[in-house]
Amino acid sequence: MIASPAQLLMRLLLAAAVLLSALASPARAEPVTVTDLLGRSVTLPAPAKRIVLAQGRQLNALGLIHPDPISLLAGWGADHRRQNPDAYARYLAKFPAIESVPTVGDGGTQDGFSFEKAVSLSPDLVILSRSLAGTRRGPGDLVERFEAAGIKVAVVDFFLQPMRDTLPSLRILGKLIGHEERAQAYIRFYEERRRLIEERLRGAERPSVFMHAHAGGYDCCQTPGKGTFDDFISAAGGHNIAAAILPGATGQISLEQLLAADPAIYVATGGTHLAKLDGLVLGLGVSRETAAHSFVALLGRPGLAALAAVRNRRAYGLWHLFNDNPLHIVAIERLAKWFHPDRFADVDPQATLDEISNRFSAIPLDGALWVAGPGQAKP
Missing domain, CATH: 3.40.50.1980 (Nitrogenase molybdenum iron protein domain)
Structure with a gap:
């Protein structure tokens, strides 16, 4: 039997009412x-x-x-x-x-x-x-x-x-x-950068590295042992000299121990928390001029100036708060470029940081987050 126009209209109105009701009802949250x-x-x-x-x-x-x-x-x-x-x-x-x-x-x-x-x-x-x-x-x-x-x-x-x-x-x-999709997008980005680093480092020799944590703000020399920043140094193709000295994740070695080890590369970490202590100042919103001035002052301190890494212009500064932070993929890329400049000549850590800032971060990630010593190539 063919429905009359009135019946068809009634069916359409009922279907619309059901649809509107479904749209108005909030979706049930799934466990x-x-x-x-x-x-x-x-x-x-x-x-x-x-x-x-x-x-x-x-x-x-x-x-x-x-x-x-x-x-x-x-x-x-x-x-x-x-x-x-x-x-x-x-x-x-x-x-x-x-x-x-x-x-x-x-x-x-x-x-x-x-x-x-x-x-x-x-x-x-x-x-x-x-x-x-x-x-x-x-x-x-x-x-x-x-x-x-x-x-x-x-x-x-x-x-x-x-x-x-x-x-x-x-x-x-x-x-x-x-927010699984957003998390997975960052993970994919991270993994792409990590794979590039691993591929470039195949067969590379590992230079000896000392990382001076919270540099200039406290007695020399706080440093990572196993884990934490040591993981970043290894992932970037370096050999952390303190990993064999310290039993835990962090610790302190004497200036005499550092001078005796005389690593090929010296990396200081710093932050805005060190400004009042005349240490290495790096961080969000920090100008490159401020970072460079604080780094020059640090490298001129007695003891550090005697390191071969400083004399050979292989001394660098890195934002300490890349630690305990998924942004550390940028730090690894930056370290890898310092450790193996020939293998990473076309890699731009600043571009990596800018992409994270624009695509993912809830806040802008601007400022001097790393610094090189006087006479070295600009970051």
């Missing part, structure tokens, strides 16, 4: 499940909207995979503002709400973290680093305490073993906050 760095299965009923970031410095990672990471924070560690004031200033300018995010302690150690304050904020997720989860000294109790309080917790890390843990951590964060 998300990840396996964190401790091998724990973590399931949320929906992507996290209220996160306690126990180590505030992990905002550096969130800011690469979410356009407004501050909107996700129910609370965070105060270490970001203390350690990374140049980045904090940029977040404040773009996201003024950062000023009102409650803090849950310093975020650097379990002793400095307030479990009670974190619980009081009623987060739907707490993010811990490996060190806060206690893995340096065996299983910690923060994970168990949050679970006992009915609060979901996941462990990610960008510090202790960055070449092993960075990409899995980004995948975990991306899924937990509902």
